[in-house]
Amino acid sequence: MQYNFDEIIDRRNTGSIKWHYSDDTIPLWVADMDFKAAEPILNAVEQVAQHGILGYTKPTEALYESIIKWHGSRYDLSLDKDNILFSPGVVPSLALMMKVFTEVGDAVLVNDPIYTPFMTKAQQNNRTLVTSALKEVEGKYHLDLNDIEAKIIEHKVKLYLLCNPHNPGGRVWTRDELEALLLLCKKHEVAIVSDEIHQDLTLSGHTFTPFLTLAKGYEHKVVSLTSMTKTFNVAGIKGSMIFAKDEVLLKKISQQQNLNDEYELNLFAYTVMQSAYEEGDEWLEQALAYIEKNIELTLDFLAGHLPDIKIMRPEASYLIWLDCSAYGKDDQMLYDKLRESKVELNAGIKYGAEGHLKMRLNVACPEALLREGLNRIYSALGDS
Numbered sequence: 253m254q255y256n257f258d259e260i261i262d263r264r265n266t267g268s269i270k271w272h273y274s275d276d277t278i279p280l281w282v283a284d285m286d287f288k289a290a291e292p293i294l295n296a297v298e299q300v301a302q303h304g305i306l307g308y309t310k311p312t313e314a315l316y317e318s319i320i321k322w323h324g325s326r327y328d329l330s331l332d333k334d335n336i337l338f339s340p341g342v343v344p345s346l347a348l349m350m351k352v353f354t355e356v357g358d359a360v361l362v363n364d365p366i367y368t369p370f371m372t373k374a375q376q377n378n379r380t381l382v383t384s385a386l387k388e389v390e391g392k393y394h395l396d397l398n399d400i401e402a403k404i405i406e407h408k409v410k411l412y413l414l415c416n417p418h419n420p421g422g423r424v425w426t427r428d429e430l431e432a433l434l435l436l437c438k439k440h441e442v443a444i445v446s447d448e449i450h451q452d453l454t455l456s457g458h459t460f461t462p463f464l465t466l467a468k469g470y471e472h473k474v475v476s477l478t479s480m481t482k483t484f485n486v487a488g489i490k491g492s493m494i495f496a497k498d499e500v501l502l503k504k505i506s507q508q509q510n511l512n513d514e515y516e517l518n519l520f521a522y523t524v525m526q527s528a529y530e531e532g533d534e535w536l537e538q539a540l541a542y543i544e545k546n547i548e549l550t551l552d553f554l555a556g557h558l559p560d561i562k563i564m565r566p567e568a569s570y571l572i573w574l575d576c577s578a579y580g581k582d583d584q585m586l587y588d589k590l591r592e593s594k595v596e597l598n599a600g601i602k603y604g605a606e607g608h609l610k611m612r613l614n615v616a617c618p619e620a621l622l623r624e625g626l627n628r629i630y631s632a633l634g635d636s
């Protein structure tokens with residue numbers, strides 16, 4: 253079927269985190285799309301409601317099959333049922349991994365800039381947060397392997413939290429980059445947890461490599477985290493997966509999950525996950541085509557109207573990383589100026605020091621909303 257991504261659905265007063273305003277501000281921030289979910293997903297949810305029994309539920313064989321098939325056919329990641337654990341979210345799993353791989357006080361390395369919970373979950377769990385700045389070369393982030401190795405040695409890093417694809421900036425790390433990183437982590441016996449929640453939003457011309465496909469011989473120290481929530485715009489459903497291949501490691505993760513009884517999902521999460529992986533591909537293909545169009549539209553608009561914004565073209569996802577340093581000298585003032593023009597973006601500084609004077613722009617919304625949002629960005633910054 254043909255989906256209508258132009259449809260504007262009023263999300264105000266629904267408890268939406270994205271649409272939290274009492275006025276007509278346009279939200280181009282949090283990673284949540286303003287598109288209705290795929291029809292097979294909505295039908296599956298309706299079917300469960302119609303059945304009428306919402307009792308305790310466990311993952312079915314069909315659910316495991318759907319996960320195994322999706323990851324095997326798309327990414328050549330071969331999984332057995334035993335390699336898959338469930339978790340209420342990727343962020344809860346990031347926190348869990350601190351306990352699996354490290355002790356209080358141990359050093360955890362993340363890149364800068366990075367999705368904020370990578371930093372906060374390490375800090376809140378009393379680990380020592382160590383950051384390695386990504387190097388920007390010709391409008392693209394790169395891992396600074398020399399710096400990463402120096403930090404690993406200096407701080408005796410135990411765990412590296414990788415974001416693959418990266419958020420913010422949208423880099424899809426290449427196989428070569430990941431192999432080089434793996435070599436380094438192996439050399440210093442650093443565990444790697446790869447957050448792959450943006451995997452399915454890889455844009456044309458780029459290839460996503462699941463970290464686990466490279467980890468042979470080092471599987472006792474590698475975990476990937478992923479979810480259907482970002483891919484299919486069902487974040488309110490909550491639910492994610494943990495993949496690992498080493499039996500002892502899987503047991504350790506399970507034991508850690510058992511401590512707080514957090515290994516089960518709710519009935520709707522299982523339902524949505526299965527229907528998404530079984531029947532969501534048509535929606536995803538169309539959503540990605542729409543997003544790519546919105547990215548082009550945005551790049552054209554900004555190049556024409558605000559030429560001094562330095563734009564990082566995303567290789568995955570619908571989040572565009574903008575260097576606005578030509579248009580302001582203070583992070584808060586930049587953010588406030590946009591809010592005064594009734595458009596909200598994520599302040600880059602929330603993603604680490606490297607986000608200074610940067611903004612993250614979400615283009616996963618109907619084109620008409622995006623166009624109005626861009627006009628407001630222009631009216632906020634145009635005369636700076």
Ligand SMILES: Cc1ncc(COP(=O)(O)O)c(C=O)c1O
Binds near residue numbers: 343344481487491
């Ligand atoms: C890199 C990354 N990890 C995790 C999440 C959130 O995951 P969850 O909602 O499953 O906790 C996001 C949401 O934007 C994200 O960008």
